[in-house]
Amino acid sequence: MKKRVAILGATGSIGRQTIDVIRQFPELFEVVALTTNSNVEQLWKYACEFNPRYLGVSEKAYAQARDLLCSSDYALLSGKDYLSTIATLPEVDVVVVAVVGFAGLEPTIKALKAGKIVALATKEALVVAGPIITSLARKGQLIPIDSEHSAAMQCLVGERQEDVSLLYLPASGGPFRGYTYEQLKNVTVEQALKHPKWNMGPKITIDSATLMNKGLELIEAVHLFNLKPEQVKVVIHPQALVHAMVLFKDGSLKAHISQPDMRIPIALALAYHQRLPLNIPAPTLQELSSISFEEPDEETFKALRLARNAVKEGGDRPCVLNASNEVAVESFLNGQIPFTAIPEIVEETLNKIPFTAQPDLETLQEIDAQARQTAKQLISKMQMT
Numbered sequence: 001m002k003k004r005v006a007i008l009g010a011t012g013s014i015g016r017q018t019i020d021v022i023r024q025f026p027e028l029f030e031v032v033a034l035t036t037n038s039n040v041e042q043l044w045k046y047a048c049e050f051n052p053r054y055l056g057v058s059e060k061a062y063a064q065a066r067d068l069l070c071s072s073d074y075a076l077l078s079g080k081d082y083l084s085t086i087a088t089l090p091e092v093d094v095v096v097v098a099v100v101g102f103a104g105l106e107p108t109i110k111a112l113k114a115g116k117i118v119a120l121a122t123k124e125a126l127v128v129a130g131p132i133i134t135s136l137a138r139k140g141q142l143i144p145i146d147s148e149h150s151a152a153m154q155c156l157v158g159e160r161q162e163d164v165s166l167l168y169l170p171a172s173g174g175p176f177r178g179y180t181y182e183q184l185k186n187v188t189v190e191q192a193l194k195h196p197k198w199n200m201g202p203k204i205t206i207d208s209a210t211l212m213n214k215g216l217e218l219i220e221a222v223h224l225f226n227l228k229p230e231q232v233k234v235v236i237h238p239q240a241l242v243h244a245m246v247l248f249k250d251g252s253l254k255a256h257i258s259q260p261d262m263r264i265p266i267a268l269a270l271a272y273h274q275r276l277p278l279n280i281p282a283p284t285l286q287e288l289s290s291i292s293f294e295e296p297d298e299e300t301f302k303a304l305r306l307a308r309n310a311v312k313e314g315g316d317r318p319c320v321l322n323a324s325n326e327v328a329v330e331s332f333l334n335g336q337i338p339f340t341a342i343p344e345i346v347e348e349t350l351n352k353i354p355f356t357a358q359p360d361l362e363t364l365q366e367i368d369a370q371a372r373q374t375a376k377q378l379i380s381k382m383q384m385t
């Protein structure tokens with residue numbers, strides 16, 4: 001039986017690579033539903049190729065989609081809840097959540113409640129609501145696509161929780177590895193968008209440059225693998241070949257090593273537990289002999305420290321961190337604030353929003369909105385001075 005797949009965010013970097021994997025294995029997967037925020041033309045091309053029953057677009061793209069996709073072959077969904085509607089369709093087995101940011105939270109929760117397998121790329125969902133999501137997911141229902149977490153999951157197979165000492169979370173270091181704070185002040189959007197190892201969407205590429213991405217991943221790992229924040233150690237690994245290492249209490253280290261190619265964790269999540277013949281060469285022995293690790297510079301890249309503190313404090317802190325970061329990254333991409341202002345906006349927003357200990361989903365939605373508003377006010381003030 002083919003697995004019936006819905007891809008939320010099909011036109012993005014992860015979405016396109018998911019399509020690429022599915023295209024290679026038509027005997028294993030059937031595309032049932034695809035969504036885009038606004039790239040209706042790309043969605044239309046995929047619709048012609050895969051003939052899914054459902055297509056989803058944001059409200060702002062609905063009129064264009066209605067004209068272009070008008071066909072009785074598809075049901076076109078839009079409006080406030082279209083992502084959640086698609087995530088819970090009875091015809092769907094696996095939901096690939098690959099939208100950016102907070103928008104991925106509700107569909108993830110709804111899909112889990114509806115008993116779907118969730119292949120999760122949208123790390124922000126776990127960052128914001130880790131305890132809610134992990135309490136809903138039964139064993140094997142939530143499979144990470146994020147490469148480090150897919151790698152860690154593979155290292156942890158067959159192991160006992162109490163035998164795990166440490167998870168090493170490698171970061172390539174981004175385009176500004178080795179930069180001083182003074183140098184960082186003047187970097188451009190174009191420079192920040194040039195990641196040395198991965199070709200990803202703009203938001204995560206900026207997060208990688210500030211190291212916030214690794215901070216978000218630290219929080220993601222704490223929730224996914226039930227670890228204490230102190231058990232997750234970020235290391236800079238510029239070659240991006242080692243995707244996770246787990247240290248066990250007998251002194252053994254298990255690592256996952258592959259080329260930096262997202263189709264590997266995507267295929268594993270889609271076909272779990274099967275490994276698909278992807279035709280991606282393993283790193284050569286020569287490449288392996290070049291592997292190196294360094295400590296991250298947390299003084300210069302303070303996003304990492306902010307994220308670690310947020311998960312240690314718990315409650316709504318990761319939600320506030322995430323919301324203010326989403327706003328600050330967007331403002332940097334629009335040329336409104338300098339690169340170094342991103343973690344400053346996050347830190348100030350965290351200082352301004354009072355602490356809430358155990359927020360439910362509704363409270364998180366309110367806190368997310370409040371944090372966004374606060375971050376926007378801080379940005380306006382910054383622009384005026």
Ligand code: NDP
Nearest residue numbers: 009010011012013014037038039098099103121122200201
């Ligand atoms: P992209 O920006 O490339 O793509 C995002 C996709 O989601 C697009 O289809 C986009 O539509 C859609 N989308 C964006 N915002 C919304 C929204 N508010 N509501 C509905 N749909 C939306 O992002 P990536 O693929 O790079 O990243 C997706 C997620 O995966 C992120 O959370 C990221 O952190 C995570 N991830 C990505 C990795 C990568 O290699 N790219 C690696 C690990 C994790 P449109 O095309 O119209 O913009």
Ligand code: MG
Nearest residue numbers: 146147148217
């Ligand atoms: Mg990652």
